[in-house]
Amino acid sequence: MTVRVSEGKRAERRLGWLLCAPAAIVMVAVTAYPILYSVWLSLQRFDLKFPDEREFVGLSNYITVLSNEYWWTAFGVTMLITVVSVAIELVLGMGLAVVMHRTLVGRGLVRTSALIPYGIVTVVAAFSWRYAWTPGTGYLANLFSDGAPLTERASSLAIIILAEIWKTTPFMALLLLAGLALVPDDLLKAASMDGATAWQRFVKVTLPVMKPAILVALLFRTLDAFRVFDNIYVLTAGANETSSVSMLAYNNLLRGLNLGIGSTMSVLIFISVAIMAFIFVKLFGTAAPGREEGRR
Amino acid sequence: MADIVLDKVSKKYPDGTVAVRDVDLEIADGEFVILVGPSGCGKSTILNMIAGLEDISSGDLRIDGERVNDKAPRDRDIAMVFQSYALYPNMTVRENMAFPLRLAKLDKATIDEKVNDAAKVLELTALLDRKPANLSGGQRQRVAMGRAIVRNPKAFLMDEPLSNLDAKLRVQMRTVVSRLQRRLGTTTVYVTHDQTEAMTLGDRVVIVRAGAIQQVGEPQQLYDHPANLFVAGFIGSPSMNFLHASVADGRLRTALGDLPIGSRVRGLLSDAPENLIIGIRPEHFEDAALVDEAARAKGTEFEAPVELVESMGSDKYVYFTVEGERATSAELEELAADAGASDLPTGGGANLVTRLSAESAVKEGENWRVWVNLEKIHLFDPSNGRNLTLHEGRAAGVTAE
Numbered sequence A: 001m002t003v004r005v006s007e008g009k010r011a012e013r014r015l016g017w018l019l020c021a022p023a024a025i026v027m028v029a030v031t032a033y034p035i036l037y038s039v040w041l042s043l044q045r046f047d048l049k050f051p052d053e054r055e056f057v058g059l060s061n062y063i064t065v066l067s068n069e070y071w072w073t074a075f076g077v078t079m080l081i082t083v084v085s086v087a088i089e090l091v092l093g094m095g096l097a098v099v100m101h102r103t104l105v106g107r108g109l110v111r112t113s114a115l116i117p118y119g120i121v122t123v124v125a126a127f128s129w130r131y132a133w134t135p136g137t138g139y140l141a142n143l144f145s146d147g148a149p150l151t152e153r154a155s156s157l158a159i160i161i162l163a164e165i166w167k168t169t170p171f172m173a174l175l176l177l178a179g180l181a182l183v184p185d186d187l188l189k190a191a192s193m194d195g196a197t198a199w200q201r202f203v204k205v206t207l208p209v210m211k212p213a214i215l216v217a218l219l220f221r222t223l224d225a226f227r228v229f230d231n232i233y234v235l236t237a238g239a240n241e242t243s244s245v246s247m248l249a250y251n252n253l254l255r256g257l258n259l260g261i262g263s264t265m266s267v268l269i270f271i272s273v274a275i276m277a278f279i280f281v282k283l284f285g286t287a288a289p290g291r292e293e294g295r296r
Numbered sequence B: 001m002a003d004i005v006l007d008k009v010s011k012k013y014p015d016g017t018v019a020v021r022d023v024d025l026e027i028a029d030g031e032f033v034i035l036v037g038p039s040g041c042g043k044s045t046i047l048n049m050i051a052g053l054e055d056i057s058s059g060d061l062r063i064d065g066e067r068v069n070d071k072a073p074r075d076r077d078i079a080m081v082f083q084s085y086a087l088y089p090n091m092t093v094r095e096n097m098a099f100p101l102r103l104a105k106l107d108k109a110t111i112d113e114k115v116n117d118a119a120k121v122l123e124l125t126a127l128l129d130r131k132p133a134n135l136s137g138g139q140r141q142r143v144a145m146g147r148a149i150v151r152n153p154k155a156f157l158m159d160e161p162l163s164n165l166d167a168k169l170r171v172q173m174r175t176v177v178s179r180l181q182r183r184l185g186t187t188t189v190y191v192t193h194d195q196t197e198a199m200t201l202g203d204r205v206v207i208v209r210a211g212a213i214q215q216v217g218e219p220q221q222l223y224d225h226p227a228n229l230f231v232a233g234f235i236g237s238p239s240m241n242f243l244h245a246s247v248a249d250g251r252l253r254t255a256l257g258d259l260p261i262g263s264r265v266r267g268l269l270s271d272a273p274e275n276l277i278i279g280i281r282p283e284h285f286e287d288a289a290l291v292d293e294a295a296r297a298k299g300t301e302f303e304a305p306v307e308l309v310e311s312m313g314s315d316k317y318v319y320f321t322v323e324g325e326r327a328t329s330a331e332l333e334e335l336a337a338d339a340g341a342s343d344l345p346t347g348g349g350a351n352l353v354t355r356l357s358a359e360s361a362v363k364e365g366e367n368w369r370v371w372v373n374l375e376k377i378h379l380f381d382p383s384n385g386r387n388l389t390l391h392e393g394r395a396a397g398v399t400a401e
């Protein structure tokens, strides 16, 4: 049996498309060409240092990159930064969101001050972290270590992650705050009456109800974190195997001027991000926040 | 099961709003009490204080003789049904109903048994595995009731549980609620602003206005012997007719003519103001042609033009406009505002709603003679709304000696 769609429904759907169209067209116009062009470049041997050797090589760049240990180290570093920072941001952001949600007095002040880190340009913040961790002059370096933390791999990664968390937890909190506002008061009251403690109310009512908002926040942040670049660029410049995949692609493209390999890396990053988005949307059923029980 | 006692309970919100003022109320074990009043009068606040969802600013709340002011909701063993139903959207009907039992750490077999029993009572068995989003309004309402009854609490609190249902379903659910409460015999406090629900459901009705209790009593008692103008106007549909009246030469001068008053009432009125409000329920009028000799003596007759006749089959609602001053008081304005009638055009004179026998030959547009039963009339003091004819808790009309 075919599902008949009423005239009104169809008109509504058409309007929906029309309203999306301008944004979609602009987005395609701006992104489609660069994406397709990088794909095209990634299929060629193309090094600006040897422009004469340019030729179509099919997938051989991909084989080169995917069998290269630097790529996989960078990939591991990127995943580590992504997973650890997003996980910690989720917990801290949730705490911050709950605080912002609960505060009755000075709400505006609390929200504004929580958002300050997010308002600072990443590179500026990264530099202040770098100075803070520089031995001799930095206050954090003097306080916490006697070596030079940015010259060792583990401590460098920790500092990169710290800078990421410090910077984007407010963003996470803001997204989660929107989700918290979606939890009806009556639901929490009902849970109190049903005998739930504050913690049980949070875990069994608040979290499940705001799950869509949490997934959206995680999706945004995961995709964002996977492309981590500025903090690493400023803090370590990729020294001691702290390069992320973006950093590696940048080095190949703009430092090495190897357009073929660099583009291949860009395309691989693009594919990774697409896979992650796909997992979130299809497997976890991430939908826009506030959407009514869409699919289950 | 338990009795609930409110002892001078008041609520002041942090912003300074005093929502509830010195409420004294004793609810007996197993009793079904209705809190009714216009919007914003503090009904939900009272209920939430009993539940423990709002702190009590002053006064004592005792459940089963024990002061529970400082107990958390979960330690009071009370179940609540919300107007929004407050079903957990992520859980199935079964999980929703099992939730309080799971929190109480009952074993799985017991939980299943209790949920199945409650589901059977409320005819939810077929819906147990659905999510709330896929239920109709009436079904959601029943799930909310089910979640309340599964754990056998000391008391039920219900905050306008039926007001999100359409009229027909509301009537059906009313009987469901009523039967359920009778069956379980659990102390119940039920908030509504629907006076039909108030009159039909409860053992006793508490009328609340602006955070203060106006009168507590059985529905019939409130109807027959309202303590003040507010109660008189709030209870009854169509509501009581109010007219201006003044005492002169031992008689009451009203738009219906000069009414005789008995000596007892004259005694009650001795220190009353000169200007009064007279209240007459629609059913205390009758077509003069249909009143027998014996009854005629208990009342008086007047003639007025018929504006509109609504035949209900069993009787007729007849609307008159009578010349004369309309009654005015703060209470009446508040009631009109609550009924959404404050800005209806009223024209000159006073409007009367009467309920006459179906046999009456009354016709629209004609002048008709109507008899009014003076034994059932109430007199109110417009300044404070007090019912002046109330004597030893009973209203006795104006002719009784």
Ligand SMILES: Nc1ncnc2c1ncn2[C@@H]1O[C@H](COP(=O)(O)OP(=O)(O)OP(=O)(O)O)[C@@H](O)[C@H]1O
Pocket (backbone or CB within 6 Å): B013, B014, B015, B017, B018, B019, B037, B038, B039, B040, B041, B042, B043, B044, B045, B046, B193
């Ligand atoms: N959290 C609050 N802070 C301040 N004032 C409040 C708060 N909650 C309620 N009030 C006020 O207290 C009064 C009583 O509110 P309440 O909700 O108890 O009314 P109600 O009788 O339940 O009305 P309704 O029939 O509309 O539900 C109202 O004037 C309301 O504005």
Ligand SMILES: [Mg+2]
Pocket (backbone or CB within 6 Å): B043, B044, B045, B159
């Ligand atoms: Mg209310």
